[in-house]
Amino acid sequence: MKSVGRFLLVSVLLLMLVFVSGCAKKTESTSSNEPVTIRWFMRWDQARVDNVAKPVIEEYQKLHPNVTIEFENIGSGSQYYTKLQTMIAGGQAPDVFYPATHVAYAYAMKGAIRSLKDFIKRDKIDLSAYNPNILSLYSMNGEVYALPIDTAALAVFYNKDLFDKAGVPYPKAGWTWDDFLETAKALTQDTDGDGRIDQFGVDQFRNYWPLLVWSNTGHGLFDDMRKPTKFLVASDPKAIDSIQWIADLMLVHNVMPTDEQRADVSDLFAAGKSAMQIVGHWRVTRYLKANINFDLAPLPIGDFGQPVNRADGSCFAISSQSKHPDTAWDFVKFLAAPGAKGVSMLLDMQLMVPALTEYQQDPRFLHPEQLPGVNKAAFLEGKDHLFPMYDPLHPMYATFDAAWKQELGLVWIGQETAKEAVAKLDKTVADMLAHLKDYE
Numbered sequence: 001m002k003s004v005g006r007f008l009l010v011s012v013l014l015l016m017l018v019f020v021s022g023c024a025k026k027t028e029s030t031s032s033n034e035p036v037t038i039r040w041f042m043r044w045d046q047a048r049v050d051n052v053a054k055p056v057i058e059e060y061q062k063l064h065p066n067v068t069i070e071f072e073n074i075g076s077g078s079q080y081y082t083k084l085q086t087m088i089a090g091g092q093a094p095d096v097f098y099p100a101t102h103v104a105y106a107y108a109m110k111g112a113i114r115s116l117k118d119f120i121k122r123d124k125i126d127l128s129a130y131n132p133n134i135l136s137l138y139s140m141n142g143e144v145y146a147l148p149i150d151t152a153a154l155a156v157f158y159n160k161d162l163f164d165k166a167g168v169p170y171p172k173a174g175w176t177w178d179d180f181l182e183t184a185k186a187l188t189q190d191t192d193g194d195g196r197i198d199q200f201g202v203d204q205f206r207n208y209w210p211l212l213v214w215s216n217t218g219h220g221l222f223d224d225m226r227k228p229t230k231f232l233v234a235s236d237p238k239a240i241d242s243i244q245w246i247a248d249l250m251l252v253h254n255v256m257p258t259d260e261q262r263a264d265v266s267d268l269f270a271a272g273k274s275a276m277q278i279v280g281h282w283r284v285t286r287y288l289k290a291n292i293n294f295d296l297a298p299l300p301i302g303d304f305g306q307p308v309n310r311a312d313g314s315c316f317a318i319s320s321q322s323k324h325p326d327t328a329w330d331f332v333k334f335l336a337a338p339g340a341k342g343v344s345m346l347l348d349m350q351l352m353v354p355a356l357t358e359y360q361q362d363p364r365f366l367h368p369e370q371l372p373g374v375n376k377a378a379f380l381e382g383k384d385h386l387f388p389m390y391d392p393l394h395p396m397y398a399t400f401d402a403a404w405k406q407e408l409g410l411v412w413i414g415q416e417t418a419k420e421a422v423a424k425l426d427k428t429v430a431d432m433l434a435h436l437k438d439y440e
Helices: 002-023 046-063 077-089 101-109 117-122 132-138 160-166 177-187 206-217 237-251 281-289 325-336 341-348 376-380 397-412 418-434
Strands: 036-042 067-073 154-159 200-202 274-280 294-297 315-318
Touching: 036 046, 036 077, 036 325, 046 067, 046 325, 046 341, 067 325, 101 132, 101 315, 154 160, 154 376, 160 177, 160 274, 177 200, 177 206, 177 237, 177 274, 206 237, 206 397, 237 397, 237 418, 274 281, 294 376, 315 325, 325 341, 397 418
Parallel strands: 036 067, 200 274
Antiparallel strands: 154 274, 154 294
């Protein structure tokens, strides 16, 4: 199966390269006053489409009456990437799209997106306006390939009403994972006395296990996220213990629900059945609609001794197939460049943690009207030690992602220890590393 998978992968990539090489040299032939249509392909929910995309398009077209933005959106991430891959392979790539960090890097490696180096130099874009740890994820061989718009930074959402009812103090900056566990224990309750837990200390966040690895070790999962040669988790007992610690929240301490206990409730925090939730800014709207009285705390600190957080997020990229690269760049610049009108509109919507540092400190982000008194600075903790969830950035990530989900799945249900599962995963990863070129 691995050989078949690699064959299919290589075939698709070769197909992509054929179209890329055939289209990359095309340049924009229209003058600035001729009608131009560019296609913008997104993966937002309907609320963002209505409240963000449509006003942004309307404003851009008002400023550029000769340009039509043809908008297409698919709310499902998996369907989005499948269609994007198909469009690129078929030579019908949208001019501007919105890949996550690791997808952007893979496309940059394969020549499917255009380097922004010349545009940035020509228009004197101040790249120091971005958090350098974030911008570097969209750079390859010294060239920037996409402009980041956000970071998927994490924080601890906590339900103030449930804390108050249990008489538990709110979390404070500098708290540790031991503090987190004790807090979760105090908030896990069988409220009706039937012997079953009705309220959990924290909703499930086990897919964020790399967060515990960073927090306890101060390093990522691989020695080099761009050209990995070693799977660091397998040789570091602290990393393995971090995975077991997450599993034990379910299996030993019962403060985090198992899949069975979660049943058909997709978000226990939104349902008022968990006191804490570790997640990113994108859930703010959901919890406001659910009328949860929440605040935010920084992520707990582990054995590394310093706050950590996520660096990855999403960006705006220009297809190498675009027949209107100058117009596409102008639109990307409008959406994500320092001081641009569009980026200001996007960030005013309070749907993300900005990649631009000036907006991170802006009162519109830190103290928005819809979140009075909420500690949004919690998302900014750990900015000196940022790690991508998509580690490695190398195109082998998709295969690695499937492998760890399979192996650690047995840990989450108690059928294997983290040590046993990581040992098996290490052998699988060793095979991937030995055939790294197959993914490129």
